Amino acid sequence: MxxxxxxxREGATANDLAAALALTGHRPDALASVAAKAETPxxxxxxxxxxxxxxxxxxxxxxxxxxxxxxxxxxxxxxTGSLAEAAALLGACQGGDTATARLxxxxxxxxxxxxxxxxxxxxxx
Numbered sequence: 001m002x003x004x005x006x007x008x009r010e011g012a013t014a015n016d017l018a019a020a021l022a023l024t025g026h027r028p029d030a031l032a033s034v035a036a037k038a039e040t041p042x043x044x045x046x047x048x049x050x051x052x053x054x055x056x057x058x059x060x061x062x063x064x065x066x067x068x069x070x071x072x073x074x075x076x077x078x079x080t081g082s083l084a085e086a087a088a089l090l091g092a093c094q095g096g097d098t099a100t101a102r103l104x105x106x107x108x109x110x111x112x113x114x115x116x117x118x119x120x121x122x123x124x125x
Contacts, residue, residue: 017042104121
């Protein structure tokens with residue numbers, strides 16, 4: 001199972017999220033982000049357009065998740081280096097041990113800078 005994790009700024013549209021996802025080169029089985037972002041109209045619109053389930057993660061679950069990249073702003077806000085990478089990992093491992101999932105690469109950033117996306121794959125069935 002592949003999960004796309006997202007981080008995005010207020011004002012990002014479903015098209016911004018889709019642009020970031022396209023840069024990953026993968027078709028995920030689900031979309032994940034921190035709960036507050038997973039409930040936004042843009043995120044829900046992308047989910048509906050792609051007919052994919054949403055994994056809304058509690059903010060506290062992200063804290064301490066090891067990521068390939070790091071943003072000082074995201075580290076200060078969420079306690080992890082990359083919201084997109086952490087959401088992808090936690091979504092793929094279904095909230096369990098992140099050792100049961102792996103990132104397929106570092107996060108990618110949409111050209112307008114409003115959205116980031118990363119893909120993680122669950123290693124165990």
